[in-house]
Amino acid sequence: MLEARDLACLRGERVVFAGLSFRLEPGGALLLVGANGAGKSTLLRLLAGLLRPEAGALLWDGADALADRAAHAARIRYLSHQDALKPALTARENLHFFAQLWGGEVAAALDALDLLPLAELPARVLSSGQKRRLALARLGLSDPARRAPLWLLDEPTVGLDAASVGKLGALLARHRAAGGMVLAATHLPLPMPGAGELRL
Amino acid sequence: MALLARELRLALRHPADTLAAVLFFVLVAALFPFGVGPAPETLARLAPGALLAAALLAALLPLDRLFGADAEDGTLDQLLLSGLAPPAVALAKAAAHWLTTGLPLLLATPVAAAMLNLPVEAWGAAMAALGLAAGFLSLLGTAGAALTLGARRGGVLLPLLVLPLAIPAVIFGAAGIEAAASGLEARPYLLLLAALLAAALPLAPLAAGAALRVE
Incomplete structure (x- = not known):
């Protein structure tokens, strides 16, 4: 279970958000909504352990989540605004690198987002929606024995067509059914039934 | 290791970066005969220092993209969250830099040495000195690249930060080549150079790892 207590974040001299508290139970999902610049991406980076909170605490099962960064990193999958793909590598090679680190099947992860026909193409020639799908396919990579329970998604559906949003919905539903949690920042409707909403 | 393999594969897909560093090295070495005149003795006297300086400058070229490209496309965040320790990421980057820049420079050394009229007996020592000095620079440069990441003029700051620290490598490397040239x-000089490398091997990745985490 993830719990945030009175989180505050400063960027330079400016307070991005303060006094932010929420809880997320296993199988739960939370949508982060708010205007541009409200701090959605900043909050996701903070939850990923890439930024330090100015005040407040982030608890995982009651213990400080950020005390051991490596252990926290193993609990999460973070989909950033950028796709983190190398244009010179093929779709399969891009995923293969992460599969070596995390375990999991590249072919199955590609298939989950209908990318198998594009597997041998360099990421350079993919359209922006296809690149986004490839970045999302990384979520499907994990060793079944040590799944990352918390998914942090920053605008996951940008550039996706309706069919791909459906595929993502299936991926999210499977993750939540297995006890996973999802936190997604978005401006677009996401296929996450029963998700709570956190307005920044 | 997976990261190193990936870096090498990327370098193979973009051979222009490596080629640019090698050509830069050879061209700088080729400038000296024009500048100081073609007198063989003068050139041979200058050769050790010129080789070292040219090689270090060439090795600096790809350094500002070492983490820059990964930071821009979001790969760096994924690497920091991948379960790899940041110093291990830095060490893999340094090794990849040496293999894709230092090693090709090493192979181009005879060409540059011939243009500077370095006696053939000293070519072996020159290659050894350049290989060790380039390794030292790869490690220092990785720490420098991690520190200057996100700085507005990182590309300018990086050489200012790294080159002064590389002075010992130039001194011992040039002294070693000169000794070999005069028989x-x-x-001893190469061993001192190797000692520098051995000291930087644990320290530079630790510094780079800490810098990456702060960013």
Whole structure:
């Protein structure tokens, strides 16, 4: 279970958000909504352990989540605004690198987002929606024995067509059914039934 | 290791970066005969220092993209969250830099050495000195690249930060080549160079890892 207590974040001299508290139970999902610049991406980076909170605490099962960064990193999958793909590598090679680190099947992860026909193409020639799908396919990579329970998604559906949003919905539903949690920042409707909403 | 393999594969897909560094090295070495005149003795006297300086400058070229490209496309965040320790990421980056820049420079050394009229007996020592000095620079440069990441003029700041620290490598490397050229033993100088490398091997990745985490 993830719990945030009175989180505050400063960027330079400016307070991005303060006094932010929420809880997320296993199988739960939370949508982060708010205007541009409200701090959605900043909050996701903070939850990923890439930024330090100015005040407040982030608890995982009651213990400080950020005390051991490596252990926290193993609990999460973070989909950033950028796709983190190398244009010179093929779709399969891009995923293969992460599969070596995390375990999991590249072919199955590609298939989950209908990318198998594009597997041998360099990421350079993919359209922006296809690149986004490839970045999302990384979520499907994990060793079944040590799944990352918390998914942090920053605008996951940008550039996706309706069919791909459906595929993502299936991926999210499977993750939540297995006890996973999802936190997604978005401006677009996401296929996450029963998700709570956190307005920044 | 997976990261190193990936870096090498990327370098193979973009051979222009490596080629640019090698050509830069050879061209700088080729400038010296024009500048100081073609007198063979003068050139041979200058050769050790010129080789070292040219090689270090060439090795600096790809350094500002070492983490820059990964930071821009979001790969760096994924690497920091991948379960790899940041110093291990830095060490893999340094090794990849040496293999894709240092090693090709090493192979181009005879060409540059011939243009500077370095006696053939000293070519072996020159290659050894350049290989060790480039390794030292790869490690220092990785720490420098991690520190200057996100700085507005990182590309300018990086050489200012790294080159002063590389002075010992130039001194011992050039002294070793000069000793070999005048028929003396180059080994003590090369061992000192290797000692520098051995000291930087644990320290530079730790510094780079800490810098990456702060960013």
